[in-house]
Amino acid sequence: MSIWLLGLAVTLVSGIAATVYFWLIRRPHDEMSYGLHALSGLRWREFSKLVLAAMARRGLMEATPEQQESREPQSTFLLARGDERWLLSCKHGSAYRIAAAPVQELAASIRLGAAQGGILATEGKVEKEGRDAAQGTNIELLDGPRLWPEVRDLIEPSLREQIAHYATARAKRHAGISWLGAITLGALAMAVWSGTRPTTATDAPAAAAQVVPASAKTTAAVAPSTPQESFHEPTEAELEAQMRDVLKALSKTPGITRGVWQTKLTLSIDRVASEKDIWPWICLELERYPALSTTRVQLNPPPGSSEPVRWRQCRNM
Structure with a gap:
């Protein structure tokens, strides 16, 4: 195989693989992360209305909406779909770590209220104990990764565009950095291949001619990375x-x-x-x-x- 084809193949494979990862995997994850942070900044009533709107798209409507208008913000709502009754429990805040107790409380409320089941929604995370407690009950757990797809299309359009734009810009930036690394990797592969390949008297001039472009390419690949590395993603x-x-x-x-x-x-x-x-x-x-x-x-x-x-x-x- 030609040394130049080897370097090109290594560069393209590693660069395309990194781009696919950042665009198809990391970008949606970053968008969800930014979106959940935005949800945590909402007021309690705004978050509850957002979740209720998501449930309405499932056909679960609030059973007594007129009472909600006159009450202080609440965390549990009675929903209806035909003759079915469901309880919705909202835990607002990305810092929530739901263990077994909130799930058991919701299960007890379902039994006392003669409801068909319940839904627990939070921007936080349901721990293993909470998932174990939900086993055998008719309770659906909507924590951060499961809640975001339900409410993504319901938030303010300008804010949704800002979140998507932020995630896309980060994916492009990281993909650009990965292509610089791919070029460096391709140049290193060329250098290693030229060093391990047997050299005869006839190919000595050709080998000498190939080492110089490889070194130059390595230098050219490393030099542009300096401004990129100067950017520090804050914790x-x-x-x-x-x-x-x-x-x-x-x-x-x-x-x-x-x-x-x-x-x-x-x-x-x-x-x-x-x-x-x-x-x-x-x-x-x-x-x-x-x-x-x-x-x-x-x-x-x-x-x-x-x-x-x-x-x-x-x-x-």
């Missing part, structure tokens, strides 16, 4: 610290009365000054952190103003 703790630093800085900015992170992708700003005066300062703080530079900013009008709420971004991916 959860680092991202939260960056978000706090942005709020702290904006609280000292004239014309801004308050800043609140509604989700990890959305920043709400209350202002008393004109948008033109405060927008450069907002972007200055957000663009200090690459992970926050594409944040969706909700600019609320000054109190008593007739101006509409504005949505802007400092930088698009």
Whole structure:
């Protein structure tokens, strides 16, 4: 096999395999992860209405919706489908780790209420003890990975597009880095093959000519990776610290009365000054952190103003 064909084959196989992985496996997973973080930023009532809407698409309607309007936020709802009665239990918060106790409580409520079954929904995770407790009962467990497909199409379209855009941009970035690695791997395969191949007096000049392009290709492959490696994907703790630093800085900015992170992708700003005066300062703080530079900013009008709420971004991916 030609040494150049070997290098090309190694590069294409490894690059295509990595691209398929990041696009078809990691991208949906990242989209789900960003989406669940966005759900955890909703208010309790908003999350409950979202889950109830998902159940309505199954044909399970709230049995007493008029009572819900006048009550404080609740976690258990009675649903009906024809003559069937189902209990829905909502556990709001991505930090939830459902063990056996909540499942057993729902099972007891089903027996007391003479319902056909129950559904437990949470953005968190159901532990093994919770799944074991649900065995033998007519209880469906909808934790994060199972809940997201149910509610994905029901969240605000602009937020859904932002989540998908964020996951797609990350997949493209990682796929680009993987292609640089694939080129390096192909060059190394060429170098190894040329070193192990028997050399005769007639192929010595050809072998010498091949080593130089392989080394040059290795250098060319490694050099562009430097700017990519300079990007540091923040951990959860680092991202939260960056978000706090942005709020702290904006609280000292004239014309801004308050800043609140509604989700990890959305920043709400209350202002008393004109948008033109405060927008450069907002972007200055957000663009200090690459992970926050594409944040969706909700600019609320000054109190008593007739101006509409504005949505802007400092930088698009």
